[in-house]
Amino acid sequence: MQHALLAPGIWVCFIQVAQAHNSAHRQAVLHTVHCEAPAAPYLHPQPEEKAVQQQAPEKRRARFGIKLGGNLSAMNFNQVSPKPSPPFKTIWAPGFTGGFTLQVPLFGKLSLQQDYLISQRAGEDKDAGLKYRLQYLSLPVMLEYAISPRVVLMVGPQFDLLIKAKQQAANGTFNVTHDTEERNVGASAGIELSLSNHLSLDLRYMAGLNHIGLGQRSTVREFKYQLAQATVSLKL
Numbered sequence: 356m357q358h359a360l361l362a363p364g365i366w367v368c369f370i371q372v373a374q375a376h377n378s379a380h381r382q383a384v385l386h387t388v389h390c391e392a393p394a395a396p397y398l399h400p401q402p403e404e405k406a407v408q409q410q411a412p413e414k415r416r417a418r419f420g421i422k423l424g425g426n427l428s429a430m431n432f433n434q435v436s437p438k439p440s441p442p443f444k445t446i447w448a449p450g451f452t453g454g455f456t457l458q459v460p461l462f463g464k465l466s467l468q469q470d471y472l473i474s475q476r477a478g479e480d481k482d483a484g485l486k487y488r489l490q491y492l493s494l495p496v497m498l499e500y501a502i503s504p505r506v507v508l509m510v511g512p513q514f515d516l517l518i519k520a521k522q523q524a525a526n527g528t529f530n531v532t533h534d535t536e537e538r539n540v541g542a543s544a545g546i547e548l549s550l551s552n553h554l555s556l557d558l559r560y561m562a563g564l565n566h567i568g569l570g571q572r573s574t575v576r577e578f579k580y581q582l583a584q585a586t587v588s589l590k591l
Contacts (some may be wrong), residue, residue, distance in 0.1 A: 393574045397534070415460035422470060423453040424586030430478030430487065430578040435566060442507075443561040445581070448477030452493070456588055464501040468509065470494065473518075480576065487569075489535070491515040495543050495561075505549040515539035515559050515580075534570030539563055539580055547588075 428450055432443040454472035461467055474493040479486045496509040517537035522529045545559030563580035 359392045364401045373479060405534075415466075416591045417479070418458045420456045420588045420590035421454075422456045422457070422472065422586045422588045424557070424581055424584065426450050426452050426474065426476070426478040426584040428583075429581045430476065430480070430567075430569075431563075431581055432480065432576060432578045435577050435580040436565075444481055446479040446481065447581075448479065450475035450477055450587060452584060454493075458590065466501070466507075468495075468497045468499055470497075474515070476580070476582070478578070482546075483576075484523065487520060487531075488523070489520045490518040491539065492518055495559075497543065497545075499547070507547040507549075508545075509547060509559070510542075512544045513539075513541040515541070531570065536566075536568040538565070539567060540565050541580060543584070545584075553590055555588045555590065557584075557588055559584045 426449070427447045429445045429447045431445050433439060433445065434583050452472050454470060454476045456468060456470045458466055458468045470493065472493040474491045476489045476491065477487060478489070493513065495511060495513040497509040499509045500505045501507045515538070517532065517535060517539075518588075519530070520532045520535040522531040541561040541563045543559050543561040544556060548556045548558075550556060559582075561580065561582040561584070563582075566577040566579060568575045568577050
């Protein structure tokens, strides 16, 4: 058996010659010719090359988006001192909320979300026969923790600035913006569910921390907000 190297490191051919003998003459017979490519080391990626070929993890970036949804709010007149007797019935009313959101990654699974929302709220003082419609600039700041790629828990403060307030009574509707305390501070907590790369569902609950004074004729009645909110966010 003979071995022929046609090109170093590229192709190697193995030539096998069988010799036949008879009484008349000797004849050389080509029996087999087989060529194959050797497993050259440089034809396979080395560990260093594999590391380069692996895609680096995507770096998180700040995301800006639009947020739309609704809320159920209540003006709780019972969370005062001294408590009224008998207690007032807490009435929940629907409202609209919408605006912009900015999500900024921090480190690890933590991120910070700042919302800039217009929030419409409603309430009722059934004892006095008065209904209220209020509009706020709402500025929640939420610390987020991703427990999975599609589920995020959030908690943080919420600051509200009154834009306008209207009071509906039996004899008409009145602007009571200047008779209503303009600041609300609350504590919010919730969960965000990612529906796709750009869409998410946000569920939150906010409890007011400060008493809000509401002027009623010659008296001032105080209440605290309670708010449940559901919004859909489109993030770019």
